[in-house]
Amino acid sequence: MSWFRNLIRNPTIKSSSSTSLLKSKPAISTNLILTSLSRFTTDSSPASPSPTAPVTQYSGLEPTKPNEKPRVVVLGSGWAGCRLMKGIDTNIYDVVCVSPRNHMVFTPLLASTCVGTLEFRSVAEPIGRIQPAISREPGSYFFLSNCTGIDADNHLVHCETATDELKTLEPWKFKISYDKLVIALGAEALTFGIHGVKENAIFLREVHHAQEIRRKLLLNLMLSDIPGVSEEEKCRLLHCVVVGGGPTGVEFSGELSDFIMRDVRQRYAHVKDYIHVTLIEANEILSSFDDRLRRYATKQLSKSGVRLVRGVVKDVEPQKLILNDGTEVPYGLLVWSTGVGPSPLVKSLELPKSPGGRIGIDDWLQVPSVQDVFAIGDCSGYLESTGKPTLPALAQVAERQGKYLAVLLNRIGKTGGGHANSAKDMELGDPFIYRHLGSMATIGRYKALVDLRQSKESKGLSLAGFLSWIVWRSAYLTRVVSWRNRFYVAVNWATTFVFGRDISRI
């Protein structure tokens, strides 16, 4: 008992909280410590709110007072929301972010994590690192929650905690008053109402999707090696089908074929001849790219073993999908990336809408008809009245909008329009103008496409091959948000180059 007596004599837990019931006090006997533990318990008697429903009243953040910093509430933690938060001047505003994930995903590199070229952690950037005020300033917060509704008349957002898998904790509701609201909720993967997609296919939009793809791919590789698996079942297990020939689908197919050629042949030598990749696209692959680049991509993908099939998926069953013409395609892994559309929440919001069903915005990214509400990124689209087309659902659009809006909000705040309803007749300055910087896509094995034309019709530089791949890697390396992850991405690339990809299924 010596260590315990020692502890009693030297109370050591330091705590500055006046509310913590766990705080140790100078104790002189074992009983006293146990008593204080008991007191901790007694306090959670039935009289106080039960832990599963921690509040009886519907609490939240009250409206800010005129002498307080105004509060910007950001819904979402994607490219748009995070870029905005990064740019917000926290001397002017308090920032509150509401999102079911506490990090931003560096989506262009997500496909690389599925096959182990990059670590999952290297493509996830915690919001606290993007905007440190959120974890330090007393009025700034990150809430791991979903927005459930917006009451624009009362400058109020309704939220519910996102406790997903945690069964012991009921989600609870709360509300947040805002001075400025930035809706950056992103979009949802489109399934075109095709039966079975949500149940059987994996999207490629979040880190947990990449984790799921990786686990399934490695599982199938191992299962197909077990005695008793028929030849046919081996072919099915190791048939990786990608639906959607946009940049995500193409990049994932390229990474996958590279993984097969470089790593599977070595590390799964028994089953290497059974694994195949099929890319199904209803129209043309990489439709936004230059014709020449598209042809190059087609050739390269085919060369590295990706089977390109033109088809429209009609139905998806657990182990096969059915094309419009009745062809059945058995699969072991099905990745779905056929573009994005508005989420149910965005659809349900009683705000003006753009032609595609996104939240309608004007030239300054404001939602007209309500005060102090802005929308950026994939969830927003120009109102018909602006006469501008909806911008593509691209990271660079979202990022540019976030950056523009941060500057705009900072200017509004500086000129005294930060608080709710105080910027009604303010001059907003230059509108947001999007200039496309070009598109890039890697197609595996040191090959990439770089298309620097501003639009499909205009002329400009377009490159394909090894040089593009160098451009692609360098460009993304500089775009990775933090130095920490920039360092990790570089280390990952180097390790993969030297040692091959990691194949542990954890």
Added chain:
Amino acid sequence: MSWFRNLIRNPTIKSSSSTSLLKSKPAISTNLILTSLSRFTTDSSPASPSPTAPVTQYSGLEPTKPNEKPRVVVLGSGWAGCRLMKGIDTNIYDVVCVSPRNHMVFTPLLASTCVGTLEFRSVAEPIGRIQPAISREPGSYFFLSNCTGIDADNHLVHCETATDELKTLEPWKFKISYDKLVIALGAEALTFGIHGVKENAIFLREVHHAQEIRRKLLLNLMLSDIPGVSEEEKCRLLHCVVVGGGPTGVEFSGELSDFIMRDVRQRYAHVKDYIHVTLIEANEILSSFDDRLRRYATKQLSKSGVRLVRGVVKDVEPQKLILNDGTEVPYGLLVWSTGVGPSPLVKSLELPKSPGGRIGIDDWLQVPSVQDVFAIGDCSGYLESTGKPTLPALAQVAERQGKYLAVLLNRIGKTGGGHANSAKDMELGDPFIYRHLGSMATIGRYKALVDLRQSKESKGLSLAGFLSWIVWRSAYLTRVVSWRNRFYVAVNWATTFVFGRDISRI
């Protein structure tokens, strides 16, 4: 359609498999490709076995023929099994490993992954990297499966695929004939039959445990910041309780307190005063260590805010545990590490047993009364007849046994005793003798204990403090199996030192 026509003209998928139905053949029209897809489907007609039950007969690996390499079957992929596989001469033997995980966990560093000091991947070593023959040699395999029974009379192991979460695939059974069988199934976390432990506590033995702890810790940190959480509930959510004061429990407590002191205070400034760590132990912490080191550890842990409580847990409920004296301890995270004992499978095997219920072995790690069966690591223990005490459940014991047995099996194989029943009267040479090299444990924040005495009674060097911590880190860095992971562990440590720990919850 140009890309598609191109594809048709240039069939490009290279495949050397004669069985792959997906193999592309020189196709001349779209129809033909679609036809071949259809044929793929037709082949899986009801006549062939249905995909969910891939085999009708109970198949597997047949006994090896005298002109073939003898087969060593290894059950398990922990320290013992992996060290053995690493040492087996694959010119003499084919190696077949059966385990539900395809990697070895570098357990001494697992606690560090929970708080982000190390990446999960850095402590997982794929078996294919430990013994490359398993993924390359035609007769060597890794089967992602559980052993369900051993038929020692017929030199046969019964197995079932470990498809855990995959609901679309029923597990299937198969059997493997062995020439030599090495049982290295490890042990199971002890719960002493205490109600609620399995349901509510997290063990710390696998990478997925560390992932679960991390997710829960970060979730609780974020939840406690959400409006509407009572002070009391905050205290509960952020009360991390560790039961068991062995090296694992102590190291985890130390890492956790270090995480709180270095990272939580910065990155979760709003709730930093609510988080506390309590370590509950029924007897003394680190009972295998020198008294002086134990006192030092007690002092250091207390200093860094870990509350040490002596108590016996009686019952575990979802949000609180109850001690023997009736004290209730609310918790948000409960980690259980009170030692290990034989697993149900080990208990069920009809083999001789050691006093503690482990598989009984003689001085050469053989299971007597049956032919060609060996047992190593935590699942094995000396038979009473050997007169030796059961060795502690330590990585170094398991590793040393694996190394010894690899040499022994290689010698047996070289002298023609590799095949089943052919080494009956062979001279086995020197018996296995265990020499304890000492124990190490880190206690967070650049402090560790190093106890180099051979046993509790003997004299020898024991160190505590910063120098020990350097010894601890260096020792483990050299122990990490592959250069890849050695490099990653070093990079992780450096990054954590420079940037702090990663807090993204992915």
